Amino acid sequence: MTVRALVIDDSRAMRRIVTGILEGLGYETRQAGHGQEALDVLHEGWTPDLCTIDWNMPVMDGLQFVNAVRANPAWRAVTLMMVTSESEHGQIVRALAAGAHEYVIKPFTADAIRDKLALLGLLPQEVAL
Amino acid sequence: MTLTATRFDWVRQLVHRESAIVLAPGKEYLVEARLLPLARRMGLSDVDQLVDAVRSRPRPDETRQIVEALTTNETSWFRDGDPFTGLTSTVLPALQAARGPAERLQIWSAACSSGQEPYTIAMLLEDALPGAASRVTITATDISREMVERTRAGRFTQLEVNRGLPAPMLVRHFQRAGSEWEVAPGLRRMVTARECNLAAPLPRMGPFDVVYLRNVLIYFDLPTKQAILRRVRELMRPDGWLFLGAAETTLGVDDSWSRVVLGRTSAYRPLKGA
Amino acid sequence: MTAPRDTGLRRRASDRPPAVVDLLDGDTLLQIAEQAWLALVGEDEVLVPLPAPLPADTSSSWVEIVGPWTGAVVLTCGRDTAAELTRALLGEHAPAVLEAEDVDDALGELANVVGGNVKAVLPGPSVLGLPEVGATPPAGSRADTRRVAVLWRGQPLTVSVQSPLHTERENEVPL
Numbered sequence: 001m002t003v004r005a006l007v008i009d010d011s012r013a014m015r016r017i018v019t020g021i022l023e024g025l026g027y028e029t030r031q032a033g034h035g036q037e038a039l040d041v042l043h044e045g046w047t048p049d050l051c052t053i054d055w056n057m058p059v060m061d062g063l064q065f066v067n068a069v070r071a072n073p074a075w076r077a078v079t080l081m082m083v084t085s086e087s088e089h090g091q092i093v094r095a096l097a098a099g100a101h102e103y104v105i106k107p108f109t110a111d112a113i114r115d116k117l118a119l120l121g122l123l124p125q126e127v128a129l
Numbered sequence: 130m131t132l133t134a135t136r137f138d139w140v141r142q143l144v145h146r147e148s149a150i151v152l153a154p155g156k157e158y159l160v161e162a163r164l165l166p167l168a169r170r171m172g173l174s175d176v177d178q179l180v181d182a183v184r185s186r187p188r189p190d191e192t193r194q195i196v197e198a199l200t201t202n203e204t205s206w207f208r209d210g211d212p213f214t215g216l217t218s219t220v221l222p223a224l225q226a227a228r229g230p231a232e233r234l235q236i237w238s239a240a241c242s243s244g245q246e247p248y249t250i251a252m253l254l255e256d257a258l259p260g261a262a263s264r265v266t267i268t269a270t271d272i273s274r275e276m277v278e279r280t281r282a283g284r285f286t287q288l289e290v291n292r293g294l295p296a297p298m299l300v301r302h303f304q305r306a307g308s309e310w311e312v313a314p315g316l317r318r319m320v321t322a323r324e325c326n327l328a329a330p331l332p333r334m335g336p337f338d339v340v341y342l343r344n345v346l347i348y349f350d351l352p353t354k355q356a357i358l359r360r361v362r363e364l365m366r367p368d369g370w371l372f373l374g375a376a377e378t379t380l381g382v383d384d385s386w387s388r389v390v391l392g393r394t395s396a397y398r399p400l401k402g403a
Numbered sequence: 404m405t406a407p408r409d410t411g412l413r414r415r416a417s418d419r420p421p422a423v424v425d426l427l428d429g430d431t432l433l434q435i436a437e438q439a440w441l442a443l444v445g446e447d448e449v450l451v452p453l454p455a456p457l458p459a460d461t462s463s464s465w466v467e468i469v470g471p472w473t474g475a476v477v478l479t480c481g482r483d484t485a486a487e488l489t490r491a492l493l494g495e496h497a498p499a500v501l502e503a504e505d506v507d508d509a510l511g512e513l514a515n516v517v518g519g520n521v522k523a524v525l526p527g528p529s530v531l532g533l534p535e536v537g538a539t540p541p542a543g544s545r546a547d548t549r550r551v552a553v554l555w556r557g558q559p560l561t562v563s564v565q566s567p568l569h570t571e572r573e574n575e576v577p578l
Contacts, residue, residue: 013492017443057533085515085517086523087522087523088523088528089303089305090528096300108288109288115205115292116293118293119207305524307431308523308524
């Protein structure tokens with residue numbers, strides 16, 4: 001069983017890092033540079049199991065993207081994980097209230113991503129069980 | 130000034146034996162940087178002296194502190210999640226059925242390190258047990274004074290709260306404190322931190338309903354393991370529960386425990402009359 | 404005797420925005436930067452707080468913070484250091500040939516990571532801007548800048564949190 005992730009970040013370095021970690025865990029990945037580009041991928045019919053979402057991006061930011069995904073019942077099964085340097089208590093509350101499931105604060109290590117995916121039941125070997 | 134090759138090799142072998150982690154050659158500076166604070170705390174001037182001291186007179190506490198300084202960057206919250214799932218799914222309901230509503234539950238996190246384990250337990254109980262703050266006491270102990278102080282402070286860096294702590298729990302139980310995060314006062318009041326050397330006679334504590342003694346026994350020889358398990362049992366209620374690390378067991382060490390399988394983990398309970 | 408002209412100084416003194424030097428100490432800024440390096444660049448990539456002169460040819464990246472305190476978080480290092488930093492950040496995912504855009508992007512992302520964490524320490528709510536990169540960072544107030552100078556792999560690098568040059572107070576200086 002393939003597990004798919006859409007990595008959304010306006011920094012290509014950050015997209016490469018997150019993509020590298022997820023592919024190392026067995027994910028099939030695609031990338032988007034902002035929220036609108038990510039919505040385009042979803043509308044294409046490529047539905048991921050997981051989106052990792054930066055907050056501050058041009059065109060459409062991460063919070064707007066979370067709201068857009070949550071407004072469409074077809075994407076209810078998609079797990080949304082913020083990966084952002086926004087790190088105030090209130091910002092994390094806002095993202096969770098909008099419908100994000102998890103929140104990783106930048107800077108993070110590969111272990112931090114893996115730990116969060118384990119919490120979400122989204123480590124590919126466990127998903128396959 | 131760098132560590133001599135012989136001393137670096139001794140550290141590498143120790144870390145490999147105890148943790149299966151390989152320190153590549155060329156990491157001398159890393160060993161120096163991580164062990165210098167420990168050497169200073171022991172009143173020694175450098176890492177060479179620390180290595181010589183521990184080599185000539187091996188002491189499990191210092192050995193463990195060396196290994197931990199070199200292997201644990203950040204301890205995870207919910208480390209090996211299963212022993213915590215077992216607490217809320219099986220152990221807590223069993224204890225609630227066995228104890229009166231006014232009885233306090235006493236939990237011991239032995240070797241609490243920087244505090245992730247006792248506060249993980251506190252968060253779980255506060256969410257699962259109404260009025261937990263007045264019904265539960267968590268005793269957190271560690272051999273290292275620095276770790277006891279860190280646990281008492283209940284402050285964690287950004288990198289530490291990123292490790293396996295569910296975001297809803299972070300926002301519910303923590304506040305920002307400068308560049309760090311601080312555990313809510315209610316949870317801090319549930320946790321009492323104190324120094325304790327497991328390999329020596331234990332202070333009067335307990336009796337405990339649940340004991341977390343994880344990733345400690347691996348550092349000791351068989352007679353010491355047996356002595357620790359015996360002393361821990363003396364501080365436990367007869368129907369208490371003991372959680373060990375994933376690679377640890379009482380089997381073949383001390384036959385006065387029965388093993389109970391809880392999902393993907395095991396707990397150990399004192400055998401009656403043993 | 405003429406009455407002193409109302410310069411508005413007193414009113415402005417009480418309205419003056421908070422100073423970053425009062426809000427953020429050097430240790431906290433160093434800790435924030437070092438955590439970014441240890442997590443993202445590599446677990447051995449320590450920042451040693453030793454000031455050393457920057458080379459003539461530098462690159463900077465910065466993000467703006469707008470809120471109760473407004474200003475910029477600026478990273479500056481030599482151009483060669485910026486390229487080495489990009490390779491270290493990308494690790495095994497680094498392309499064989501590094502484009503200028505890769506370096507700008509990596510340096511900008513580090514400013515974003517440090518900036519986001521600086522913003523969380525300052526009074527809020529504030530908004531974090533998107534990173535910008537250039538040879539010359541925006542001018543900052545000399546009086547209100549918190550700067551740490553460090554060595555990374557022996558190469559100098561500075562992290563500054565600076566109020567903008569054109570604060571109300573400095574505007575009073577006649578042109």
